[in-house]
Amino acid sequence: MALRNLVVLFCLFAFPAISQPIYQVNEVEKAAEPAGGLAMFNRFVLANLRIPIQSAARGMNARVLIKGVVETDGTMSGLAIARPLDSLCDAEALRVMNLYKAWKPASLKNQPVRQAVVYPIQFRTAPIPAYDSARHAMIEYFDKNYQMVSDEKKFRYRNIIPVDRYGDVRADILFQEKRSGDWKTVKAFPFVKNEIWVQLSGPVKLDSIKAYRISANMGNWESPSEEITVQPDGRLLSFVAYPGSGKLPAVRKSYYQSGMLKEERIAADSLVQVTSWYDNGQLGSVILIDNKNRISVKENRDTDGNVLVKEGNGMARIHAGTYRGKTVYEEGMVENGFKTGRWTGKLAVSDLVYEEFYEGGKLTKGVRHTGEQPLEYTVDIVQPKFRAGPKEFFKLLRDHVNYMPPMNPSIGRPEGKLLISFLVSEEGRLSDFSIDRGVAKHIDQQVLEVIKMTDGLWDPCIQKGLKISSRHTFPINFETN
Template sequence: MRLYLHILLLLLSVSLSQLHAQAPVYKPFDVDSVATPIGGQAMLETFLAANLQKPFMAKVANVTGKVFLTAVVEPDGHVSDVQVMRGLRSDCDQEALRVMRLFNAWKPATKSGQPVRQLVTYPIMFRANTPIRYENGSLIEEFDAKFTPIANSLWGAKPVYQQHTPIDTLTGLPSGKLTLFEIKESGKLKEVAKVPLARVANAQRQNGELTYQFGHKEPTGDWIGAIYTLREDGSISQRTSSDLMKGPSVSYDKRGMVESTTLPDEAGTTTWQPNGLLLKIETRYEGERKALHQHTQLMAAWDSTGKQLIKEGNGHYRYVSSQESRSDSTRKTTFIEEGDYKDGFKNGQWTGRLADGSYSYIERYDAGEDLGGMATLLGGKTISYKQSMSNPSYNGGQSAMYQFLGQTIRYPIDAQKKNVSGKVYISFVVCTDGSLCDYDVLKGIYPSVDAEALRTVKKMPSWQPGLLRGEPVRVKYNLPVSFQLE
């Protein structure tokens, strides 16, 4: 009997899946209301502007034009069967298909009051780009005396340097040593430097996965140009810029979709939801008030349905995330935080709770100023705190820390002979017990000096740990270690 029921259920499941697969696809004029992007046309165009990446060789040819796509918007709002109706060129066609498949935030068509499948046609526009030179397998760029790209400098700027970078034309990533030349009065090129291509494993895993920094790195430890964070499968997790090349920092998910974009000097960050809708837009706070919970202002935010919750910095917002349960560390549960924003800052009472009841908090803010609160732990124990987040600190304060560094550092003899000086930036994690771990040289100046800075920081005694709502947490800390010759 059980076998018979199992077979019957299996056949029913197959029949239902076949029925769904055979559901008709309607044309726009055959439905009562047509399929539209959630958030309107502007939301889809904003998504495309952030995610469409013109293929490298299409940039070289400065290709412009439209790829016309067709897709089926399913009753649940995602797209399927995306195809090229009229192409532009092969690499642009493939990029258009990739991007269109990522946007899955549609309000489905309806017919007789029911959501139905509908065919949509959409043009993906490839616009003109700044002309680029690609010769003998290398990207050629020119810079003025201040190392500003000639394409971005003031009218009439004279090129002083020329840079040659081998490029993998399929990925657009560098594929060999960067060579920098000085442009002589005669027009001839004098080689100034060669910078090798480096792939360096990151000390800390990203979501449990080993990642690598990839780009051109000088022997001093300084990165030149674009710096990529790659996953083990070679996909890009993040793209940032070195100090010499100011540019946005962009994070990508495993599908290649943009998760967030941060403008240079953290001027502002735009974050996206996995379905392609905007999540929030933050700007950097440049005012005089110092005692703020955060130094950014939340100016706009949306929920998963595309409804805008925060406008011009004001409104009620609800954060929903997945976190480890306090009652069972082997499973995840929903964490909900909510409260009001005023002029871009948290204001009034904010609450947070794990859906399974194993943790909650209530805290208050005054236009961004953190007034503290109380957390309730598993079993009913409560913790009161004066600030929601307290950074880790060296015992005795910064003056004691720099005194320790001064007494412990031994200036390498070879660096003294070569008159090497500057700051080495070391990162480490302050653990919940105050001990230090996961050390890394973020920016070095000379091999022996970098090694000495790392040795010195590793000899530091324990710190006071960082606190989140009264409980110790792991916090990453970046520390500049100065080397100056007297």
């Protein structure tokens, strides 16, 4: 009998929330809107939208209208298509809108109320003539001088790049030559899909999850390439784009487990622009990092979209990475774009991880508070390094790597920049190796074996005075001279 009364009581409390009326925009005093305004919402959509390549290939400038109800807690319910475009774009529009949870609810008589809304998701792309819908592949044609052409009479070579619905490589890349009117495969560049485990971070420490690291490239250092990490259900965890010519990544993106973009790093010249988002979809900050690791804050907002830094001045709150699997936020004054005075890094309001002191954006002193005794430092981060030094490492390469191709020595020595990445643990142990950019297959594997020989002989990354596990990209230049 008591249980029955408890159920009835619960239903009485729950009923008013469920039965709250849904107002239209003309029936409220203040309409529901994205936190931070429509411009912030559009930036979120642009950052997260993955236009299906089959739709994008024909060129687009259209939109899907999404309808739903903005609830009093700032979430949205009842999402549905109000005006469709096509099945693929409709599904993508719903996916993106489901990720966004930074709404300001409508108000009536100074009380939050539920309101029906209709919002557009814009799809805009230029045509992609290289996409072949019958093959579900990008096909690039070249003349005898390896110049890209569209005139069929000049076709001599071609690349066939099989892609999935979003344009990511899904199978081996084929390089073909036209011989006697038929296309013959000269070389196949392998599609690589490795199962890995990824450690997630958040307000509390999260478990590792299974994922797949996927890559494929044209096998030479000049060509651009991409590497993605996806969950088994296809949601992204990371994206890395290499521009080619042996350069380090031009774009790095990391994602929340939901598949929403968390951070984007774009390298250009001597600056790196870092844009971060809160887990509700609100833009957090836009900062620039120069080649001296000095940070300049360009934009900064809180989770409700309120501006914290305006025209380079204000009290900032910036996502600063993780500490033992938990998200850390830094807070402090910004003057003329640069950190100044005392800054703190915290897991929560009272969980102090470190404090730092700046003058004109330059770190003068840092104190970490997570050990038994405070630990002082003056350098924010020290990258992993081979303990014996670069001279000894390259001596290992000379002793163990045969640079000439074993089957055809007349080809000569390779040229370019080899990029190998691996995880360096807190103890200096190496694991999770990946050849991100090769120069020649016989060279790549030999260098990889040399790096594996150095397991345990590395000093780990030191961040704010603490040894941490980190992924390290190791570049090695090969020159003909």
